[in-house]
Amino acid sequence: MTSAEYPVTRRLATFLCESRFEDLSVLLRHEARRALLNWTGCALGGCTDEAIERSVAALAPFAGPGQATLIGRGERFDAPNASLINAMSANILDYDDTHLRTVIHPSVPVAAALFALVGHRKVCGAQLLHAFVLGVEAECRIGNAVSPGHYARGWHITGTCGVFGAAAAAGKLLHLDAQQMTWALGMAAAQSAGLVEMFGSMSKSLNIGIAARNGLVAALLAKSGFTASETGIEGKFGFANVLAEDPDYAAITGGLGESWELLLDGYKPYPCGAVLHPVLDACLEIRERQAFAADAIASVTLRVNPLAVLRADNPGPRNGMEAKLSLQHGAAVCLLQGAAGVRQFNDDSAADRELGRLRQRIVLEKDAAIKVEAAIVSLLTVDGRRFDARVAHALGSSARPLSDAALEKKFFELAGLGMPDLAAPQVAGLLWRLDELADLSVLMELLAP
Amino acid sequence: MTSAEYPVTRRLATFLCESRFEDLSVLLRHEARRALLNWTGCALGGCTDEAIERSVAALAPFAGPGQATLIGRGERFDAPNASLINAMSANILDYDDTHLRTVIHPSVPVAAALFALVGHRKVCGAQLLHAFVLGVEAECRIGNAVSPGHYARGWHITGTCGVFGAAAAAGKLLHLDAQQMTWALGMAAAQSAGLVEMFGSMSKSLNIGIAARNGLVAALLAKSGFTASETGIEGKFGFANVLAEDPDYAAITGGLGESWELLLDGYKPYPCGAVLHPVLDACLEIRERQAFAADAIASVTLRVNPLAVLRADNPGPRNGMEAKLSLQHGAAVCLLQGAAGVRQFNDDSAADRELGRLRQRIVLEKDAAIKVEAAIVSLLTVDGRRFDARVAHALGSSARPLSDAALEKKFFELAGLGMPDLAAPQVAGLLWRLDELADLSVLMELLAP
Numbered sequence: 001m002t003s004a005e006y007p008v009t010r011r012l013a014t015f016l017c018e019s020r021f022e023d024l025s026v027l028l029r030h031e032a033r034r035a036l037l038n039w040t041g042c043a044l045g046g047c048t049d050e051a052i053e054r055s056v057a058a059l060a061p062f063a064g065p066g067q068a069t070l071i072g073r074g075e076r077f078d079a080p081n082a083s084l085i086n087a088m089s090a091n092i093l094d095y096d097d098t099h100l101r102t103v104i105h106p107s108v109p110v111a112a113a114l115f116a117l118v119g120h121r122k123v124c125g126a127q128l129l130h131a132f133v134l135g136v137e138a139e140c141r142i143g144n145a146v147s148p149g150h151y152a153r154g155w156h157i158t159g160t161c162g163v164f165g166a167a168a169a170a171g172k173l174l175h176l177d178a179q180q181m182t183w184a185l186g187m188a189a190a191q192s193a194g195l196v197e198m199f200g201s202m203s204k205s206l207n208i209g210i211a212a213r214n215g216l217v218a219a220l221l222a223k224s225g226f227t228a229s230e231t232g233i234e235g236k237f238g239f240a241n242v243l244a245e246d247p248d249y250a251a252i253t254g255g256l257g258e259s260w261e262l263l264l265d266g267y268k269p270y271p272c273g274a275v276l277h278p279v280l281d282a283c284l285e286i287r288e289r290q291a292f293a294a295d296a297i298a299s300v301t302l303r304v305n306p307l308a309v310l311r312a313d314n315p316g317p318r319n320g321m322e323a324k325l326s327l328q329h330g331a332a333v334c335l336l337q338g339a340a341g342v343r344q345f346n347d348d349s350a351a352d353r354e355l356g357r358l359r360q361r362i363v364l365e366k367d368a369a370i371k372v373e374a375a376i377v378s379l380l381t382v383d384g385r386r387f388d389a390r391v392a393h394a395l396g397s398s399a400r401p402l403s404d405a406a407l408e409k410k411f412f413e414l415a416g417l418g419m420p421d422l423a424a425p426q427v428a429g430l431l432w433r434l435d436e437l438a439d440l441s442v443l444m445e446l447l448a449p
Numbered sequence: 450m451t452s453a454e455y456p457v458t459r460r461l462a463t464f465l466c467e468s469r470f471e472d473l474s475v476l477l478r479h480e481a482r483r484a485l486l487n488w489t490g491c492a493l494g495g496c497t498d499e500a501i502e503r504s505v506a507a508l509a510p511f512a513g514p515g516q517a518t519l520i521g522r523g524e525r526f527d528a529p530n531a532s533l534i535n536a537m538s539a540n541i542l543d544y545d546d547t548h549l550r551t552v553i554h555p556s557v558p559v560a561a562a563l564f565a566l567v568g569h570r571k572v573c574g575a576q577l578l579h580a581f582v583l584g585v586e587a588e589c590r591i592g593n594a595v596s597p598g599h600y601a602r603g604w605h606i607t608g609t610c611g612v613f614g615a616a617a618a619a620g621k622l623l624h625l626d627a628q629q630m631t632w633a634l635g636m637a638a639a640q641s642a643g644l645v646e647m648f649g650s651m652s653k654s655l656n657i658g659i660a661a662r663n664g665l666v667a668a669l670l671a672k673s674g675f676t677a678s679e680t681g682i683e684g685k686f687g688f689a690n691v692l693a694e695d696p697d698y699a700a701i702t703g704g705l706g707e708s709w710e711l712l713l714d715g716y717k718p719y720p721c722g723a724v725l726h727p728v729l730d731a732c733l734e735i736r737e738r739q740a741f742a743a744d745a746i747a748s749v750t751l752r753v754n755p756l757a758v759l760r761a762d763n764p765g766p767r768n769g770m771e772a773k774l775s776l777q778h779g780a781a782v783c784l785l786q787g788a789a790g791v792r793q794f795n796d797d798s799a800a801d802r803e804l805g806r807l808r809q810r811i812v813l814e815k816d817a818a819i820k821v822e823a824a825i826v827s828l829l830t831v832d833g834r835r836f837d838a839r840v841a842h843a844l845g846s847s848a849r850p851l852s853d854a855a856l857e858k859k860f861f862e863l864a865g866l867g868m869p870d871l872a873a874p875q876v877a878g879l880l881w882r883l884d885e886l887a888d889l890s891v892l893m894e895l896l897a898p
Contacts, residue, residue, distance in 0.1 A: 051675060059666075062528055078511040154685070183650075186647065197680060200678070207639055220511070221655070223507065
């Protein structure tokens, strides 16, 4: 299949340009509002994290005109730099959303690119919501085309595919024509980056921050006529052939406008890697039946999808960031503390000795027959009792979604964590009717102290 | 070989931090001055190209404080954005330098990151020259470790490896300690990007521009304590394993400080892809023996290294950017016009009908026994005569280097093209004694109108 026979990039670009807000179903619009409420809460919750403090301090001397709100913070940055920071804020707690088929956290780079443009030009809510849905669509479809090999190889797929989402979304908001959108997607391909190796360090979020900024810059360059390859995705030396094996282009161009990937999005009930979640559900269920003293537990076996082991087999996390990707740590906090909140995944929790001892008695078993959103947990006590729990769909996955009320509760919790002064009910109210707002600058002003 | 046994990133970082200016030989310092003279000329020559005009227009509304000169131009940008633009200016004419073993254009991202810092902090010439040599060293050694498979796969190696060079160089100028330098190299890995698919469009230079900016930002973030993986290069999911096959880590860490890759750098005598150069030498040699009317040439056969065919087999370039990567076009201009300058590789030249007809009669033959810097050209005339030329080392390759005088002539030509008002002899004089200058801000001021 040559690029000339199958112009994937151009077909996708044309769809993005031709899509109308009216094409979005009521259900899809509501899912977009849920995703944006969740994203905003995550950005508020993460905005004072040490990673954000350090990156803001590093970039402030170079930032441009204060077009854009750094969510939850006092500084204002130029739009590209703001998109970088806000995407990192929204990801740093690992509390974001997950498109499980690809394990992309789709909202993070896309919403960050869009909200950063609000101070640069007048943006109404319907425009932003529409561009958001399209950005997520481009991002997840490209992810589908290269899954599962791409992420398994070591590419941080939210970074590598997120840049396409950010470019598509920003390009839609900037009214790119099909030629410009094709270039923007090409420049996204040229900038596609992000390595799993960064997991456990602040640069895990950098992988995603740069996706937001680079996608936004791609759209801005394309708008001014800066050219790129027109086959950035499918060309012989394009994204799919260079960063993946045997891409499935039909996953990108088939049924565009008929099916929507955002409807498969899920929102995390726990601030840690999505592959931990079914294990946490199972351990919390066991703990609800029976509280254990640490010494009473002889061993715990976690049967999980191989991807979970590949990403999160870590019996000795050295800090909170590593704890967020430790199946053993996640199981231990649920069993001993009956909770899996922000405090269970911070540096102190990672250093806790009792948790550390229990982590050593937790065994992982790979099972390809178990889906990523599923897990089977067996606990043996020192006095010979056995407790089992089986989770088919993790809480927060699209098969078992968080309710609107649960999402709003999560939003309030995160706002309280990062920006206690926020008029949280007012902001939540605005986000629940986002597509009715004529000018989003009011919202963005509320999101800064 | 696990990362724990072989800490490649940390070893390289430690070398970069411990290196002293006094360790550089007189020869190496002189080569650095030659490279920087060539880089500055290229940036001047390219600074008014349409790609630069469009990117400056796109980014100006978002640029930060005017810390840094856009070489040859009136605007001043923040350091990261300036490094992006200056790297693109220095590459856009395809007149830069080439490390032939990897086909990296080493100076482009490294010098751009460094010169952009001059307005942000006081920088003396010796510091900059030292950081430049080290940046090129990191960049080319990492390139060596993944060559030839990485570039052949479709990675634009000046982008993917240039980001390490820019991070290393900027990190040296910012006095990073070994821990911070390890993080900076990790963040370079996280941002490593750039696709060959962009060749023939403005985004070929974007691949390199972002390497400069991303490397600089990596160093700035590391300086403020933003963390990354400590095994960004060699980790299981690090740069070498994800973007290459069977990396040769000894090429990175073996003999550090004993051999220097900059001594293998060459400077282009022709503004087009390096793989064209031996063909141009051969065709100019034939043309010097005999001038031909276009209709008198029956056929021309170019025997070249397979990489040249992979990168530059294009009988129908649609514009100047594509002509720069067309072996057929390069041969045609040399044979018909006896020249291969900037005017031979612009849009008008690409559209010339007579050249277009001759390009169709030029045949490529791959020969793995021919090195990248070599070529054999055979021309048959319609009246049955045959002309052969054989080039073992292209002019400008390290085996047949441009003289200092030829480099200076090239600098004057390029300055005249992009910034006719430049005090070119004065600037060249400063660059020839760069490491004696106490403050480079004087030089940067001269480089703007």
